[in-house]
Amino acid sequence: MGPIRAMLADVGITEQQWRVLRVLDEGGAMEPTRIAEEACLLLPSLTRILQKLEERGLIARHRDPGDKRKQIVEIAPTGAEVIARNLGTSVALNDAVRDRLGAERYETLLDLLNELASKDGVAARAQDV
Amino acid sequence: MGPIRAMLADVGITEQQWRVLRVLDEGGAMEPTRIAEEACLLLPSLTRILQKLEERGLIARHRDPGDKRKQIVEIAPTGAEVIARNLGTSVALNDAVRDRLGAERYETLLDLLNELASKDGVAARAQDV
DNA sequence: TTCATTTAGTAAACATGTTAATTACAAAAG
DNA sequence: CTTTTGTAATTAACATGTTTACTAAATGAA
Numbered sequence: 290m291g292p293i294r295a296m297l298a299d300v301g302i303t304e305q306q307w308r309v310l311r312v313l314d315e316g317g318a319m320e321p322t323r324i325a326e327e328a329c330l331l332l333p334s335l336t337r338i339l340q341k342l343e344e345r346g347l348i349a350r351h352r353d354p355g356d357k358r359k360q361i362v363e364i365a366p367t368g369a370e371v372i373a374r375n376l377g378t379s380v381a382l383n384d385a386v387r388d389r390l391g392a393e394r395y396e397t398l399l400d401l402l403n404e405l406a407s408k409d410g411v412a413a414r415a416q417d418v
Numbered sequence: 419m420g421p422i423r424a425m426l427a428d429v430g431i432t433e434q435q436w437r438v439l440r441v442l443d444e445g446g447a448m449e450p451t452r453i454a455e456e457a458c459l460l461l462p463s464l465t466r467i468l469q470k471l472e473e474r475g476l477i478a479r480h481r482d483p484g485d486k487r488k489q490i491v492e493i494a495p496t497g498a499e500v501i502a503r504n505l506g507t508s509v510a511l512n513d514a515v516r517d518r519l520g521a522e523r524y525e526t527l528l529d530l531l532n533e534l535a536s537k538d539g540v541a542a543r544a545q546d547v
Numbered sequence: 548t549t550c551a552t553t554t555a556g557t558a559a560a561c562a563t564g565t566t567a568a569t570t571a572c573a574a575a576a577g
Numbered sequence: 578c579t580t581t582t583g584t585a586a587t588t589a590a591c592a593t594g595t596t597t598a599c600t601a602a603a604t605g606a607a
Contacts, residue, residue: 305593322554330593330594332557333557333558334592337592356554358554386534398527398530398534401519450585460564460566462589466562467562487571487572488586
């Protein structure tokens with residue numbers, strides 16, 4: 290098991306759930322469509338993830354008063370706690386990966402992946418690193 | 419749907435099934451553990467994939483006479499047909515991706531991904547491109 | 548206004564990802 | 578020889594990936 294997943298397994302959440310919580314923690318309340326884009330998830334996957342995060346009380350949702358199709362998702366205090374308690378370790382693990390490759394080559398890799406991601410029909414994403 | 423998956427959807431197989439067939443077509447008969455490594459799949463996933471490919475008659479399996487724990491998987495004529503009829507398109511689509519990025523930068527990307535893949539705890543693989 | 552179209556989100560169905568447990572067999576240790 | 582340890586593959590359980598279909602609501606044009 291990867292070190293990141295091992296850390297999250299202790300908390301009882303998955304990598305994808307962690308990404309959703311981080312997006313909400315950093316970007317504030319937003320609608321699912323935007324969460325999906327930021328976290329590199331398809332909407333059907335996100336639907337299930339949000340259901341589970343809501344059951345656990347890690348997020349809260351309510352309909353958008355202006356557009357009743359939309360909803361607004363925000364991180365709950367419990368969810369913010371999870372982020373606060375693990376963000377340091379997460380960043381350290383990510384830095385370790387970057388250092389193993391070297392800062393310059395790491396940036397090159399992210400650039401190439403993002404360029405591929407910006408074109409149609411390509412599945413690569415910088416988040417895969 | 420990505421162009422590769424679109425092509426395979428016409429044939430009725432998935433990307434992973436396609437990878438397994440290609441590995442067997444190029445590398446000849448081999449045991450599941452080696453297939454998994456070549457196709458970047460975990461054994462539990464491969465177990466299910468082989469079951470489906472066998473049901474459709476695209477592969478054939480028999481136990482290894484020397485080591486009864488192992489089995490030997492080989493591509494069936496029907497499976498080889500699938501490869502033969504689609505390999506050209508597959509290669510052309512892959513070349514298109516390489517050309518969009520440029521040959522040199524494409525090689526750089528593969529090198530960086532393979533270097534990451536060679537280290538523990540990193541999930542990136544060149545096959546993701 | 549009315550109807551066609553688009554957008555946001557969900558549901559369903561099937562395939563794979565991922566981890567833990569299990570079976571069967573092989574190999575090494577005692 | 579037999580007990581232990583390791584290996585190959587499968588199974589189970591749960592989460593996500595992926596496509597298609599569907600509902601509800603907003604938009605836009607006639």
